[in-house]
Amino acid sequence: MTIEPTGEAPETPLPVHHPRRSDIDPRAAKRAERQVGFLFLGSGLASIGFIVAFVATPIDESMYIPFFGDVNASNLLLGLLMGLSLFLIGAAAIHWAKKLMPDVEIVDQRKAEASTQEARDELLDSYVTGIDQTGVKRRPFILGSMFGALALVGLPAIVLLRDLGPLPGNVLRTTMWTSGMRILVAETNQPIRPEDLTVGTLISAVPEGLKEVMEEEGNLNELAKSAVMLIRMDPSEIVSDQTPPDAELPWTYQGILCFSKICTHVGCPLGLYEQLTHHMLCPCHQSTFDLANSGNVIFGPAARSLPQLAITVDDDGYLVAQEGFTEPVGPSFWERG
Amino acid sequence: MSTDKVNRLEEAGGVGYVWVDDRVPASGYLKKQFNKVFPDHWSFMLGEIALYSFILLLLSGTFLSLWFKPSMIEVIYDGSYAPLNGVHMSEAYASTLDISFDIRGGLLMRQIHHWGALFFVAAISVHLLRVFFTGAFRKPRETNWVIGVTLLTLALLEGFAGYSLPDDLLSGTGLRIAQGIMLSIPVVGTYLSFFIFGGEFPGTDFIPRLYTVHVLLVPGIILALITVHLMLVWFQKHTQFPGAGRTERNVVGYPLFPVYTAKAGGFFFVVFGITALMGGLFQINPIWMYGPYIPDQITAGSQPDWYIGWLEGGLRMMPNMEWVIPGGYTISMNVLFPSLILPGIIFTAMALYPWLEAWATGDRRPHHLLDRPRNAPTRTAIGAMSLAFYGLLWIEGGNDIIANTFDLNVFAVTWAMRVALFVVPPLVFVFTRRVCLALQRRDRDKLLHGYESGVIKRLPSGKYYEQHQPISDEEHAVIMARAAAPKPLPMPEKYDDKGVKQKWYAVKMTQAKLSHFFYGDQVPMPTAAEIEEARHHEAEITAERDDEIETSQAEALSPRQ
Numbered sequence: 001m002t003i004e005p006t007g008e009a010p011e012t013p014l015p016v017h018h019p020r021r022s023d024i025d026p027r028a029a030k031r032a033e034r035q036v037g038f039l040f041l042g043s044g045l046a047s048i049g050f051i052v053a054f055v056a057t058p059i060d061e062s063m064y065i066p067f068f069g070d071v072n073a074s075n076l077l078l079g080l081l082m083g084l085s086l087f088l089i090g091a092a093a094i095h096w097a098k099k100l101m102p103d104v105e106i107v108d109q110r111k112a113e114a115s116t117q118e119a120r121d122e123l124l125d126s127y128v129t130g131i132d133q134t135g136v137k138r139r140p141f142i143l144g145s146m147f148g149a150l151a152l153v154g155l156p157a158i159v160l161l162r163d164l165g166p167l168p169g170n171v172l173r174t175t176m177w178t179s180g181m182r183i184l185v186a187e188t189n190q191p192i193r194p195e196d197l198t199v200g201t202l203i204s205a206v207p208e209g210l211k212e213v214m215e216e217e218g219n220l221n222e223l224a225k226s227a228v229m230l231i232r233m234d235p236s237e238i239v240s241d242q243t244p245p246d247a248e249l250p251w252t253y254q255g256i257l258c259f260s261k262i263c264t265h266v267g268c269p270l271g272l273y274e275q276l277t278h279h280m281l282c283p284c285h286q287s288t289f290d291l292a293n294s295g296n297v298i299f300g301p302a303a304r305s306l307p308q309l310a311i312t313v314d315d316d317g318y319l320v321a322q323e324g325f326t327e328p329v330g331p332s333f334w335e336r337g
Numbered sequence: 338m339s340t341d342k343v344n345r346l347e348e349a350g351g352v353g354y355v356w357v358d359d360r361v362p363a364s365g366y367l368k369k370q371f372n373k374v375f376p377d378h379w380s381f382m383l384g385e386i387a388l389y390s391f392i393l394l395l396l397s398g399t400f401l402s403l404w405f406k407p408s409m410i411e412v413i414y415d416g417s418y419a420p421l422n423g424v425h426m427s428e429a430y431a432s433t434l435d436i437s438f439d440i441r442g443g444l445l446m447r448q449i450h451h452w453g454a455l456f457f458v459a460a461i462s463v464h465l466l467r468v469f470f471t472g473a474f475r476k477p478r479e480t481n482w483v484i485g486v487t488l489l490t491l492a493l494l495e496g497f498a499g500y501s502l503p504d505d506l507l508s509g510t511g512l513r514i515a516q517g518i519m520l521s522i523p524v525v526g527t528y529l530s531f532f533i534f535g536g537e538f539p540g541t542d543f544i545p546r547l548y549t550v551h552v553l554l555v556p557g558i559i560l561a562l563i564t565v566h567l568m569l570v571w572f573q574k575h576t577q578f579p580g581a582g583r584t585e586r587n588v589v590g591y592p593l594f595p596v597y598t599a600k601a602g603g604f605f606f607v608v609f610g611i612t613a614l615m616g617g618l619f620q621i622n623p624i625w626m627y628g629p630y631i632p633d634q635i636t637a638g639s640q641p642d643w644y645i646g647w648l649e650g651g652l653r654m655m656p657n658m659e660w661v662i663p664g665g666y667t668i669s670m671n672v673l674f675p676s677l678i679l680p681g682i683i684f685t686a687m688a689l690y691p692w693l694e695a696w697a698t699g700d701r702r703p704h705h706l707l708d709r710p711r712n713a714p715t716r717t718a719i720g721a722m723s724l725a726f727y728g729l730l731w732i733e734g735g736n737d738i739i740a741n742t743f744d745l746n747v748f749a750v751t752w753a754m755r756v757a758l759f760v761v762p763p764l765v766f767v768f769t770r771r772v773c774l775a776l777q778r779r780d781r782d783k784l785l786h787g788y789e790s791g792v793i794k795r796l797p798s799g800k801y802y803e804q805h806q807p808i809s810d811e812e813h814a815v816i817m818a819r820a821a822a823p824k825p826l827p828m829p830e831k832y833d834d835k836g837v838k839q840k841w842y843a844v845k846m847t848q849a850k851l852s853h854f855f856y857g858d859q860v861p862m863p864t865a866a867e868i869e870e871a872r873h874h875e876a877e878i879t880a881e882r883d884d885e886i887e888t889s890q891a892e893a894l895s896p897r898q
Binding site: 014059075076084086087093097101103107171204223224225227261299300301302336 | 374531599
C-alpha cells in the first residue's frame with residue numbers, strides 16, 4: 001500500500017545569512033575574544049580556589065548564608081568553586097562558538113535509507129553459499145545436536161543461582177510469638193503490666209527474647225515481622241475483636257488489644273494513630289485500619305485486617321501472648337491462601 | 338605512502354597521531370566526520386543532558402565507591418555526626434555518614450550524584466517527550482526509540498537501586514515496599530523474594546547484591562545501550578525541523594568540527610557545572626536526618642525520588658482487591674496491578690508505539706523532517722492524554738502531602754484522583770486535538786492572508802482596518818511542511834468485483850477507520866488557486882482603500898467652493 005501525502009511542500013532555498021556584529025566589527029570580535037579568555041581564566045581561578053578551600057576550610061565548620069540558613073562551609077565553597085570551574089569552561093566554549101566561529105549553516109545530503117537490491121542479492125548469495133559449505137542440509141544430525149547443546153548450555157548458569165537463598169518453607173507464616181511469651185515495650189525492652197497502660201495510649205512492642213534472636217541470627221528479620229502495637233481503649237468502645245467463637249479466653253484483655261504493626265498491604269510499619277476514632281493509618285499508602293473493630297480495613301489499598309495477637313497476663317501480672325499469630329503477618333503472598 | 342603528507346601532519350605537531358594512523362588508518366574517515374552536519378534546535382540538547390549526566394554519574398559514583406561499604410553487618414556508629422553516636426546501624430549507613438561528615442568533598446559528591454541522578458531521569462523523560470511529540474520515532478528510527486524506552490526503564494531501576502543503598506530509614510522503607518511487591522507476583526513471587534533477599538526481609542545479603550547491580554550490571558547495560566543509541570543517531574543522521582531549505586533528503590546545520598565540538602563540548606561542562614553548583618547549594622537526601630533503617634520504624638510523609646512518584650501513586654490509588662483463587666492461592670491485585678501490570682502495559686505500549694501508529698496511519702515512509710505537534714493532532718492528543726494520566730498518578734503519590742498542605746481529607750483526595758484518572762485524560766485528549774486543529778486553521782489563515790501586523794489604520798471615511806503582512810519565506814516553509822502528512826486510507830470494499838468477500842476485511846476496515854481518526858480531520862492546506870484568489874482579493878481591497886485615500890486627498894487639495 002502506498003501512502004498519499006495531502007500535498008507537496010515546495011523546495012525553498014536556505015534563508016539568507018545575516019552577519020553577526022562580531023563578523024563585521026573588529027572591535028566586537030576583539031571584545032568577544034576578551035570575554036572568552038576571561039571566562040577561561042575565571043575557571044582556572046575557581047579550580048585553584050577549590051584547592052585552597054579544600055585545604056583551608058575545616059570539614060565541620062558551618063556558616064550563615066541568607067535564605068539558606070546555616071550551611072556546611074566546606075560543602076558550600078567546594079560546590080561553588082567546582083561548579084564555577086566547570087561551568088565557566090562550558091560558558092567560554094559556547095560563547096566562542098557563538099560569537100567567533102562561523103555561524104553559516106551548511107547542507108549535507110542524506111544517503112539512501114536502505115541497501116540496494118543488488119547488495120542484498122549478493123549478500124543472500126554469499127549466505128547461501130556459506131550455508132552450503134557447512135553441509136548442514138546434508139548432515140541434519142549436526143544441526144539437531146547443535147541446537148540441543150545450545151538449548152542446554154545456559155541451564156548450568158541458572159542452576160548456579162539456586163543457593164541465592166533458602167526456600168520459603170513456612171517462615172512467612174510464623175513469627176517467634178508463642179504461648180506465654182511476654183510482651184516488651186519496644187523503647188525500653190521491659191515487660192509491661194495492664195495498669196501501666198492508660199486508656200487511649202498506643203505503644204510499640206516486641207516479643208521477649210527478640211534481641212537475643214536478632215543477635216544470634218545477625219539480622220533484623222524477626223523484628224520485621226513480630227513487631228506489634230499495644231492499644232488500650234475503653235472496653236465499651238470496642239465494637240469487635242478477632243476472638244474466635246470457640247476461644248477459651250477473649251483475645252483482648254481489659255480493653256487492651258495487640259495488633260501486628262506490619263501493614264498487610266506491602267509491609268510498611270504502621271504509624272499514624274488517631275486516638276478518638278481508633279483509626280490506624282499506614283504512612284506509606286494510607287491504608288487505614290479500625291483498631292476498635294477487629295483491625296478491619298476502612299480505606300486504602302490494604303485488603304486484609306491487621307492480624308490480632310491474643311493476649312492475657314501471666315502469674316506476675318505482665319502482659320503475655322496467649323499463643324502465636326494464627327495467620328501470617330505482613331503483605332500477602334501467592335501461597336498464603 | 339606519500340612522505341609529503343606525513344611530513345605536513347608531523348610538522349603540525351601530530352606525531353602521535355601519525356603513529357596511530359600508520360597502524361589504524363583513520364584519516365579518510367575522520368576527514369569526512371569533521372564535516373558531519375548537526376541541525377540546531379534547543380530541544381536537541383535534552384538527550385545531551387541525559388548523556389552528560391550519565392558520565393557525571395559514572396565519575397561521581399566511582400568517587401563514592403572508594404568509601405562506601407555495601408554491607409549490612411551491624412556496627413555502632415562512632416563518627417563526626419554526634420546525634421547518632423553510639424547508635425546501632427549497618428555498615429552501609431555508617432559509611433554513608435562518613436562520606437557525608439568525615440571526608441572532605443564527600444557530601445558534595447553525594448549531593449552531585451543524587452542531583453545528577455534526578456537530572457538524568459528527568460532529561461531522559463523530557464527527551465522522550467520531544468521525540469514522541471515530533472514524530473522522530475518514525476521509520477527509520479523505531480529501533481532507537483525502543484532503545485530509548487529501555488534506557489528510561491533502566492534509569493528508573495538504577496535510580497531506585499542507588500536510593501536504596503545507604504540503608505537509611507527512607508531507603509529501607511522503599512525496599513520493604515519493593516519486597517512486598519515481589520511477594521505479590523503469582524506463583525514465583527515468594528521464591529523470587531527469598532532468592533533476591535537471601536531469605537526473609539531484610540536479611541544481610543541484599544545491599545551487597547544490590548551494590549553490584551547498581552555499580553556494574555545496570556550501568557554496564559546502560560553504557561552499552563547509549564553507545565548503540567548514539568551510533569544509530571550518527572549513521573542515520575539527526576532529524577531536523579522543517580524550515581527554508583530543509584528537506585527529507587538533506588540535513589542543515591553546523592559542522593561537527595569546530596562549531597558543534599565547541600558547543601556540545603561546552604555544554605558538557607555546563608551540565609557538570611550546574612550539577613556541582615546544585616550539590617554545593619541545595620541539600621538533597623540528608624540521610625542523617627532519617628536515621629538507620631529499623632523495620633518497625635517509619636516517618637510520616639515518606640516520599641520517594643520524583644521519578645518513582647507515579648508508581649507510588651498507583652499503589653496508593655488502587656482499590657483493595659485481593660482474591661483467593663481455588664486451590665488456596667492468593668492474588669494481590671491491589672499490589673500486582675499498579676506496580677507491575679500497569680507499568681508493564683505502559684512500557685510495552687510505549688515501546689510498540691512506532692509500529693502501532695505506522696499501522697494505524699498506513700504511513701511507512703521514512704521521515705527525517707520532524708512533525709510540528711499540531712500537524713499530527715491525534716498523536717499529540719495521545720501524548721497529552723498519557724501525560725495527564727502520568728501526572729495524576731504522580732500527584733496521587735503525594736496525596737498525604739497534598740492533604741496536609743491544603744488541609745483536606747486524605748481519603749477525599751484519593752477518591753478525587755481515582756475519578757480524575759478516568760475522567761481527565763479523555764478530556765485532555767479532546768481538548769488537545771481541538772487545539773491542534775485550531776492551530777492548523779491559523780496556519781492556513783496565515784498562508785492565505787498573511788499575519789496580523791498589529792498596525793491599525795483609519796480611512797478617511799472613518800473605517801478602521803488592520804494591515805496584514807505576508808509571512809516570511811521561513812514561516813511559509815514551516816507551515817507548508819504539513820503537505821507531507823498522509824491522507825487517510827480509503828475505506829475498503831467488503832466484496833470484490835466478483836462478489837467474493839475480501840480477506841481481512843474487518844482488520845482493513847479498522848485500519849482505515851484509525852487512519853481517518855489520525856488524519857481525517859486535518860484542516861485542508863490551501864490550494865494554489867485559493868492562495869491566488871486570496872491575494873487577488875487582498876489586492877482589490879488595497880486598491881479600494883488607495884482609491885479612497887486618493888479621492889479624499891484630492892478633495893482636500895481642491896479649492897473650496
